[in-house]
Amino acid sequence: MTSKHDIADQALTLADRVQADRVHTSLYNDPAIFETEMDKIFASTWVWVAHASEVPDAGSYKNTYIGRQPVIVVRDRKQKVHVLLNRCRHRAATVCEGKKGKTNSFVCPYHGWSYSLDGALRGVPHPESYADQLEKGELGLVSLRVEEYAGMLFATFKDDIEPLVDYLGPAKKWMDLFMKQGGGFPIKVAGEHRFRFPGNWKIQLENTTDAYHFPLVHKSFLSSVDQQTVEMLDFVGGPGYVEELGNGHSVMVMIPQLVDLEANLDAPIPERFAELAQALRDEGHTDLEVRRIVRAVGGSGFNLNIFPNIACSMAFFRVLQPISVTETEIHHAVITMDGGPAVANQARLRMHEHFQGPMGFGTPDDSEAWERVQKGASAGKDLWIMLNRGLAGEKPTADGHVSDVSAETGMRAAYQQWKKLMTA
Ligand code: FES
Ligand SMILES: [Fe+2]
Numbered sequence: 001m002t003s004k005h006d007i008a009d010q011a012l013t014l015a016d017r018v019q020a021d022r023v024h025t026s027l028y029n030d031p032a033i034f035e036t037e038m039d040k041i042f043a044s045t046w047v048w049v050a051h052a053s054e055v056p057d058a059g060s061y062k063n064t065y066i067g068r069q070p071v072i073v074v075r076d077r078k079q080k081v082h083v084l085l086n087r088c089r090h091r092a093a094t095v096c097e098g099k100k101g102k103t104n105s106f107v108c109p110y111h112g113w114s115y116s117l118d119g120a121l122r123g124v125p126h127p128e129s130y131a132d133q134l135e136k137g138e139l140g141l142v143s144l145r146v147e148e149y150a151g152m153l154f155a156t157f158k159d160d161i162e163p164l165v166d167y168l169g170p171a172k173k174w175m176d177l178f179m180k181q182g183g184g185f186p187i188k189v190a191g192e193h194r195f196r197f198p199g200n201w202k203i204q205l206e207n208t209t210d211a212y213h214f215p216l217v218h219k220s221f222l223s224s225v226d227q228q229t230v231e232m233l234d235f236v237g238g239p240g241y242v243e244e245l246g247n248g249h250s251v252m253v254m255i256p257q258l259v260d261l262e263a264n265l266d267a268p269i270p271e272r273f274a275e276l277a278q279a280l281r282d283e284g285h286t287d288l289e290v291r292r293i294v295r296a297v298g299g300s301g302f303n304l305n306i307f308p309n310i311a312c313s314m315a316f317f318r319v320l321q322p323i324s325v326t327e328t329e330i331h332h333a334v335i336t337m338d339g340g341p342a343v344a345n346q347a348r349l350r351m352h353e354h355f356q357g358p359m360g361f362g363t364p365d366d367s368e369a370w371e372r373v374q375k376g377a378s379a380g381k382d383l384w385i386m387l388n389r390g391l392a393g394e395k396p397t398a399d400g401h402v403s404d405v406s407a408e409t410g411m412r413a414a415y416q417q418w419k420k421l422m423t424a
Helices: 031-042 164-168 171-182 201-207 227-232 271-282 287-298 342-356 363-376 409-422
Strands: 022-024 047-051 060-066 069-075 081-085 100-102 121-123 143-149 152-156 187-197 241-246 249-253 302-306 310-313 316-324 327-337 384-386 401-404
Touching: 031 316, 031 409, 047 060, 047 069, 069 152, 081 152, 143 164, 164 171, 171 187, 171 241, 171 249, 171 287, 171 302, 171 310, 171 327, 187 316, 187 342, 187 363, 201 316, 201 327, 201 363, 201 409, 227 271, 241 409, 249 409, 271 287, 271 342, 287 342, 327 342, 401 409
Parallel strands: none
Antiparallel strands: 022 384, 047 152, 060 069, 060 100, 069 081, 081 143, 143 152, 187 327, 241 249, 241 401, 249 302, 302 310, 310 316, 316 327
């Protein structure tokens, strides 16, 4: 018997390839679809570029990408953040290299055109040869629209899409909750770990709200932590939930009692933080400060997925950067307390390394699974990726749907946004 899902690959439109309960395998491996995504998604919606703490001072910059286009995030002398295409307006050389740093201006290494921090073309060597034919005012670095919420900087190529706050919608509440990891201090990105995996970017996007894989893929992580932590992370089948937040965003609440890090601060301090709590007491922190900081160190009990490229995941930011249809770069940014106790920040760094680090017990296992998805997806090109887990129990909300914690609701939400943008 043939069903509508057995239609030959080429007969499917882009819209056909995303259904309510499944997506077509070609979304992982068709180079033409990938090219369209760079245009219709990454060049057409809000894309996360930095946390404000990564460009703290006048002249601080960070190099990154929107889709595959290199951009510089830079703070000017008036503290305004600009996102500039990293492309000299003479003959296209990048004007800034290095991941992060501080500068007074951007000077192109090829022929020396120089640009100020807001991208304006300041000067060119030997201008006399241009006579009066160089329109300096027209030849600044291309500057994108930038908006910020809760210290998170997003940019877009589009002047006509909604303001960032409208795009984020109900996700804003969760961003505010996530930032409580400062424990009373502003949060600060202290560094990041970067790696690539041979797979499509959406395989990673799906993973942020995938509770289903946790007990299996993260067995070695679970074998490396104390019994209290094992019990805390036994959330599949627990009271958590996954909720659609509109525009492809979603949140997966694994540990409901750790949604608001400042609630119930008189709950007992977990055994694994006893030493840290004592060290903070020895430094003279009040009991309330100790509880607040220790709670913040442990991270939030949820993962927030902001379409298309940033996740606020328990205690860190996960940024995804598409490289090609079958390759993705991931940045795992560690979050610390800016001005907070060194002993607490050290504890956060150790926690980050333990799961996310290159020798960690978590991420290497995740990336093995993602790689195997991509490899398996090269078999059976007419088959579908099933996303119907939890569909039966899903309940409607004002912004989408909510379901049990291991439902594939977050993935379905992301693919509906994918479809909306790709077919616009
Ligand atoms: S390419 Fe930049 S100055 Fe020539
Ligand atoms: Fe994982």
